Amino acid sequence: xxxxxxxxxxxLVAASLTLRRDEPMWKHTTFKTGGPAxxxxxxxxxxxxxxxxPLFRYARDNKIPVQIIGGGANLVVADAGIRGITFDxxxxxxxxxxxxEGAFIVPAGMFSDDAAxxxxxxxxxxxxxxxxxxxxxxxxxxxxxRCWEREISGVLRGVDVLDEDFNVVFEPFNAxxxxxxxxxxxxxxxxxxxxxxxxxxxxxxxxxxxMSEYRIERDSKGHFNYPSAGSVFKNNPVFGKSAGKIIExxxxxxxxxxxxxxxxxxxxxIVNTGxxxxxxIRALTQAVQQEARRKLGIELxxxxxxxxxxx
Numbered sequence: 001x002x003x004x005x006x007x008x009x010x011x012l013v014a015a016s017l018t019l020r021r022d023e024p025m026w027k028h029t030t031f032k033t034g035g036p037a038x039x040x041x042x043x044x045x046x047x048x049x050x051x052x053x054p055l056f057r058y059a060r061d062n063k064i065p066v067q068i069i070g071g072g073a074n075l076v077v078a079d080a081g082i083r084g085i086t087f088d089x090x091x092x093x094x095x096x097x098x099x100x101e102g103a104f105i106v107p108a109g110m111f112s113d114d115a116a117x118x119x120x121x122x123x124x125x126x127x128x129x130x131x132x133x134x135x136x137x138x139x140x141x142x143x144x145x146r147c148w149e150r151e152i153s154g155v156l157r158g159v160d161v162l163d164e165d166f167n168v169v170f171e172p173f174n175a176x177x178x179x180x181x182x183x184x185x186x187x188x189x190x191x192x193x194x195x196x197x198x199x200x201x202x203x204x205x206x207x208x209x210x211m212s213e214y215r216i217e218r219d220s221k222g223h224f225n226y227p228s229a230g231s232v233f234k235n236n237p238v239f240g241k242s243a244g245k246i247i248e249x250x251x252x253x254x255x256x257x258x259x260x261x262x263x264x265x266x267x268x269x270i271v272n273t274g275x276x277x278x279x280x281i282r283a284l285t286q287a288v289q290q291e292a293r294r295k296l297g298i299e300l301x302x303x304x305x306x307x308x309x310x311x
Contacts, residue, residue: 007039007058015051016044025077025308028069028088030134032227033278034077034308037067037086045091049108049193052087053166056191059085067307068191070139071111074229078308079278089138089192099124103157103196108138112145115195120211125202126155131211132218138192143303144183148214153178159185160194168193181234181303222263226271232285233268233300243300244268250291257284282306 012019019041025034043049059066065084069075091109097118098105104124106115115137116127129150130140139145141159144152158172177184185192223230233243247253247267255262259276262284263269270284285302292300 007055011054011058012041015054016047017052017055018042018044022081023086025072025081025086029072029075029077030227030229031076031272031276031278031281033079033272033276033281034075035079035081035278037077037082039085040088041085042088043091043109049089049191050162050168052191053162053168055085055087056162057166066189069307070109070142071135073133073135073139074143074304076229076278076281076304076306078306078310080309080311082308087191090136102198104199105194105196106137107194108136108141108192110137111135112137112140115197116211119197119199120204120207123201123204123207124199125207126197126199128207128210128214132215132223137195141192141195142183142185144178144181146181151180153183155197155199157196157198159192159196161185162191162193164189170196173198222265222269225263225265226273228263228269228271229304231268232270232302232304233288234303236298236301239298242268246292246296246298246300247288250288250295252288252291255284255287257287260284262288278306278308282310 007019019039021039022036023040025037026032041055043052056066067082067084067086068089069086070089089109091107096107096110097115099122104119112130112133112135116130119127129148133140133145140152156173158170160168160170163169235242239246244267247262252262253267254264258280259273260270260280261273263271270281289300292298
């Protein structure tokens with residue numbers, strides 16, 4: 001019997017955690033693919049994520065792997081699913097953000113678009129570039145999300161985390177630990193609890209107008225035509241052009257494996273045209289990498305994450 005099956009019920013109840021077995025992960029990723037999570041755990045919308053600390057301690061003590069997910073916007077979950085515990089930080093609540101000593105603070109499980117909208121309603125500028133993003137604020141921090149030449153690290157004051165010793169601590173922003181689509185949390189097992197943004201005052205109408213323009217442009221670029229994760233590969237300035245442009249010049253738009261296809265309208269999008277498996281998406285990603293390597297001698301680095309049991 002797996003230790004997961006012995007997780008004390010009273011511990012789950014005390015932390016307001018729900019646990020479901022064999023949860024289909026295609027329901028929780030923007031690619032709409034992925035097999036079952038052995039034990040899928042989600043926090044209640046009205047409880048702080050830190051309440052899950054006993055669960056994380058239990059998992060460590062019993063050597064149970066834990067996978068933390070947010071909005072599922074940058075993930076490809078293996079068709080065989082995820083072993084151990086999958087902890088979902090998302091909340092359907094749009095409340096919980098507040099202003100404290102000049103910082104705009106949002107729970108990690110709040111969707112990025114909701115955080116940007118709430119900032120705008122409070123006449124706070126700086127998060128406009130998150131408008132229309134499908135992931136969570138915590139996920140955006142983890143990835144150091146970047147759009148429209150803006151990135152999370154440019155508006156970050158600090159992060160509340162549940163650290164590796166299960167203490168809740170505030171970690172101030174340290175620019176030396178951040179770079180292009182890289183955050184220090186990618187190298188750690190800490191749980192991001194809340195995000196402190198450093199925003200500026202602005203005109204609410206102007207902020208909302210800019211956000212609307214970003215959403216319209218995302219839609220016009222086909223971000224939501226099919227299930228996808230947006231850009232698949234990181235842009236490397238050494239290459240002298242974007243990853244999408246490189247892929248287009250290689251003639252790979254429209255390349256298909258199974259139900260996965262390089263988008264006809266954008267070289268750096270892989271889309272699920274219907275019935276794609278995660279293995280299709282992974283194989284297509286590798287095929288694009290191989291062509292870039294073979295013809296140009298360059299290594300395209302994925303920014304999407306392949307998680308779960310790929311054995």
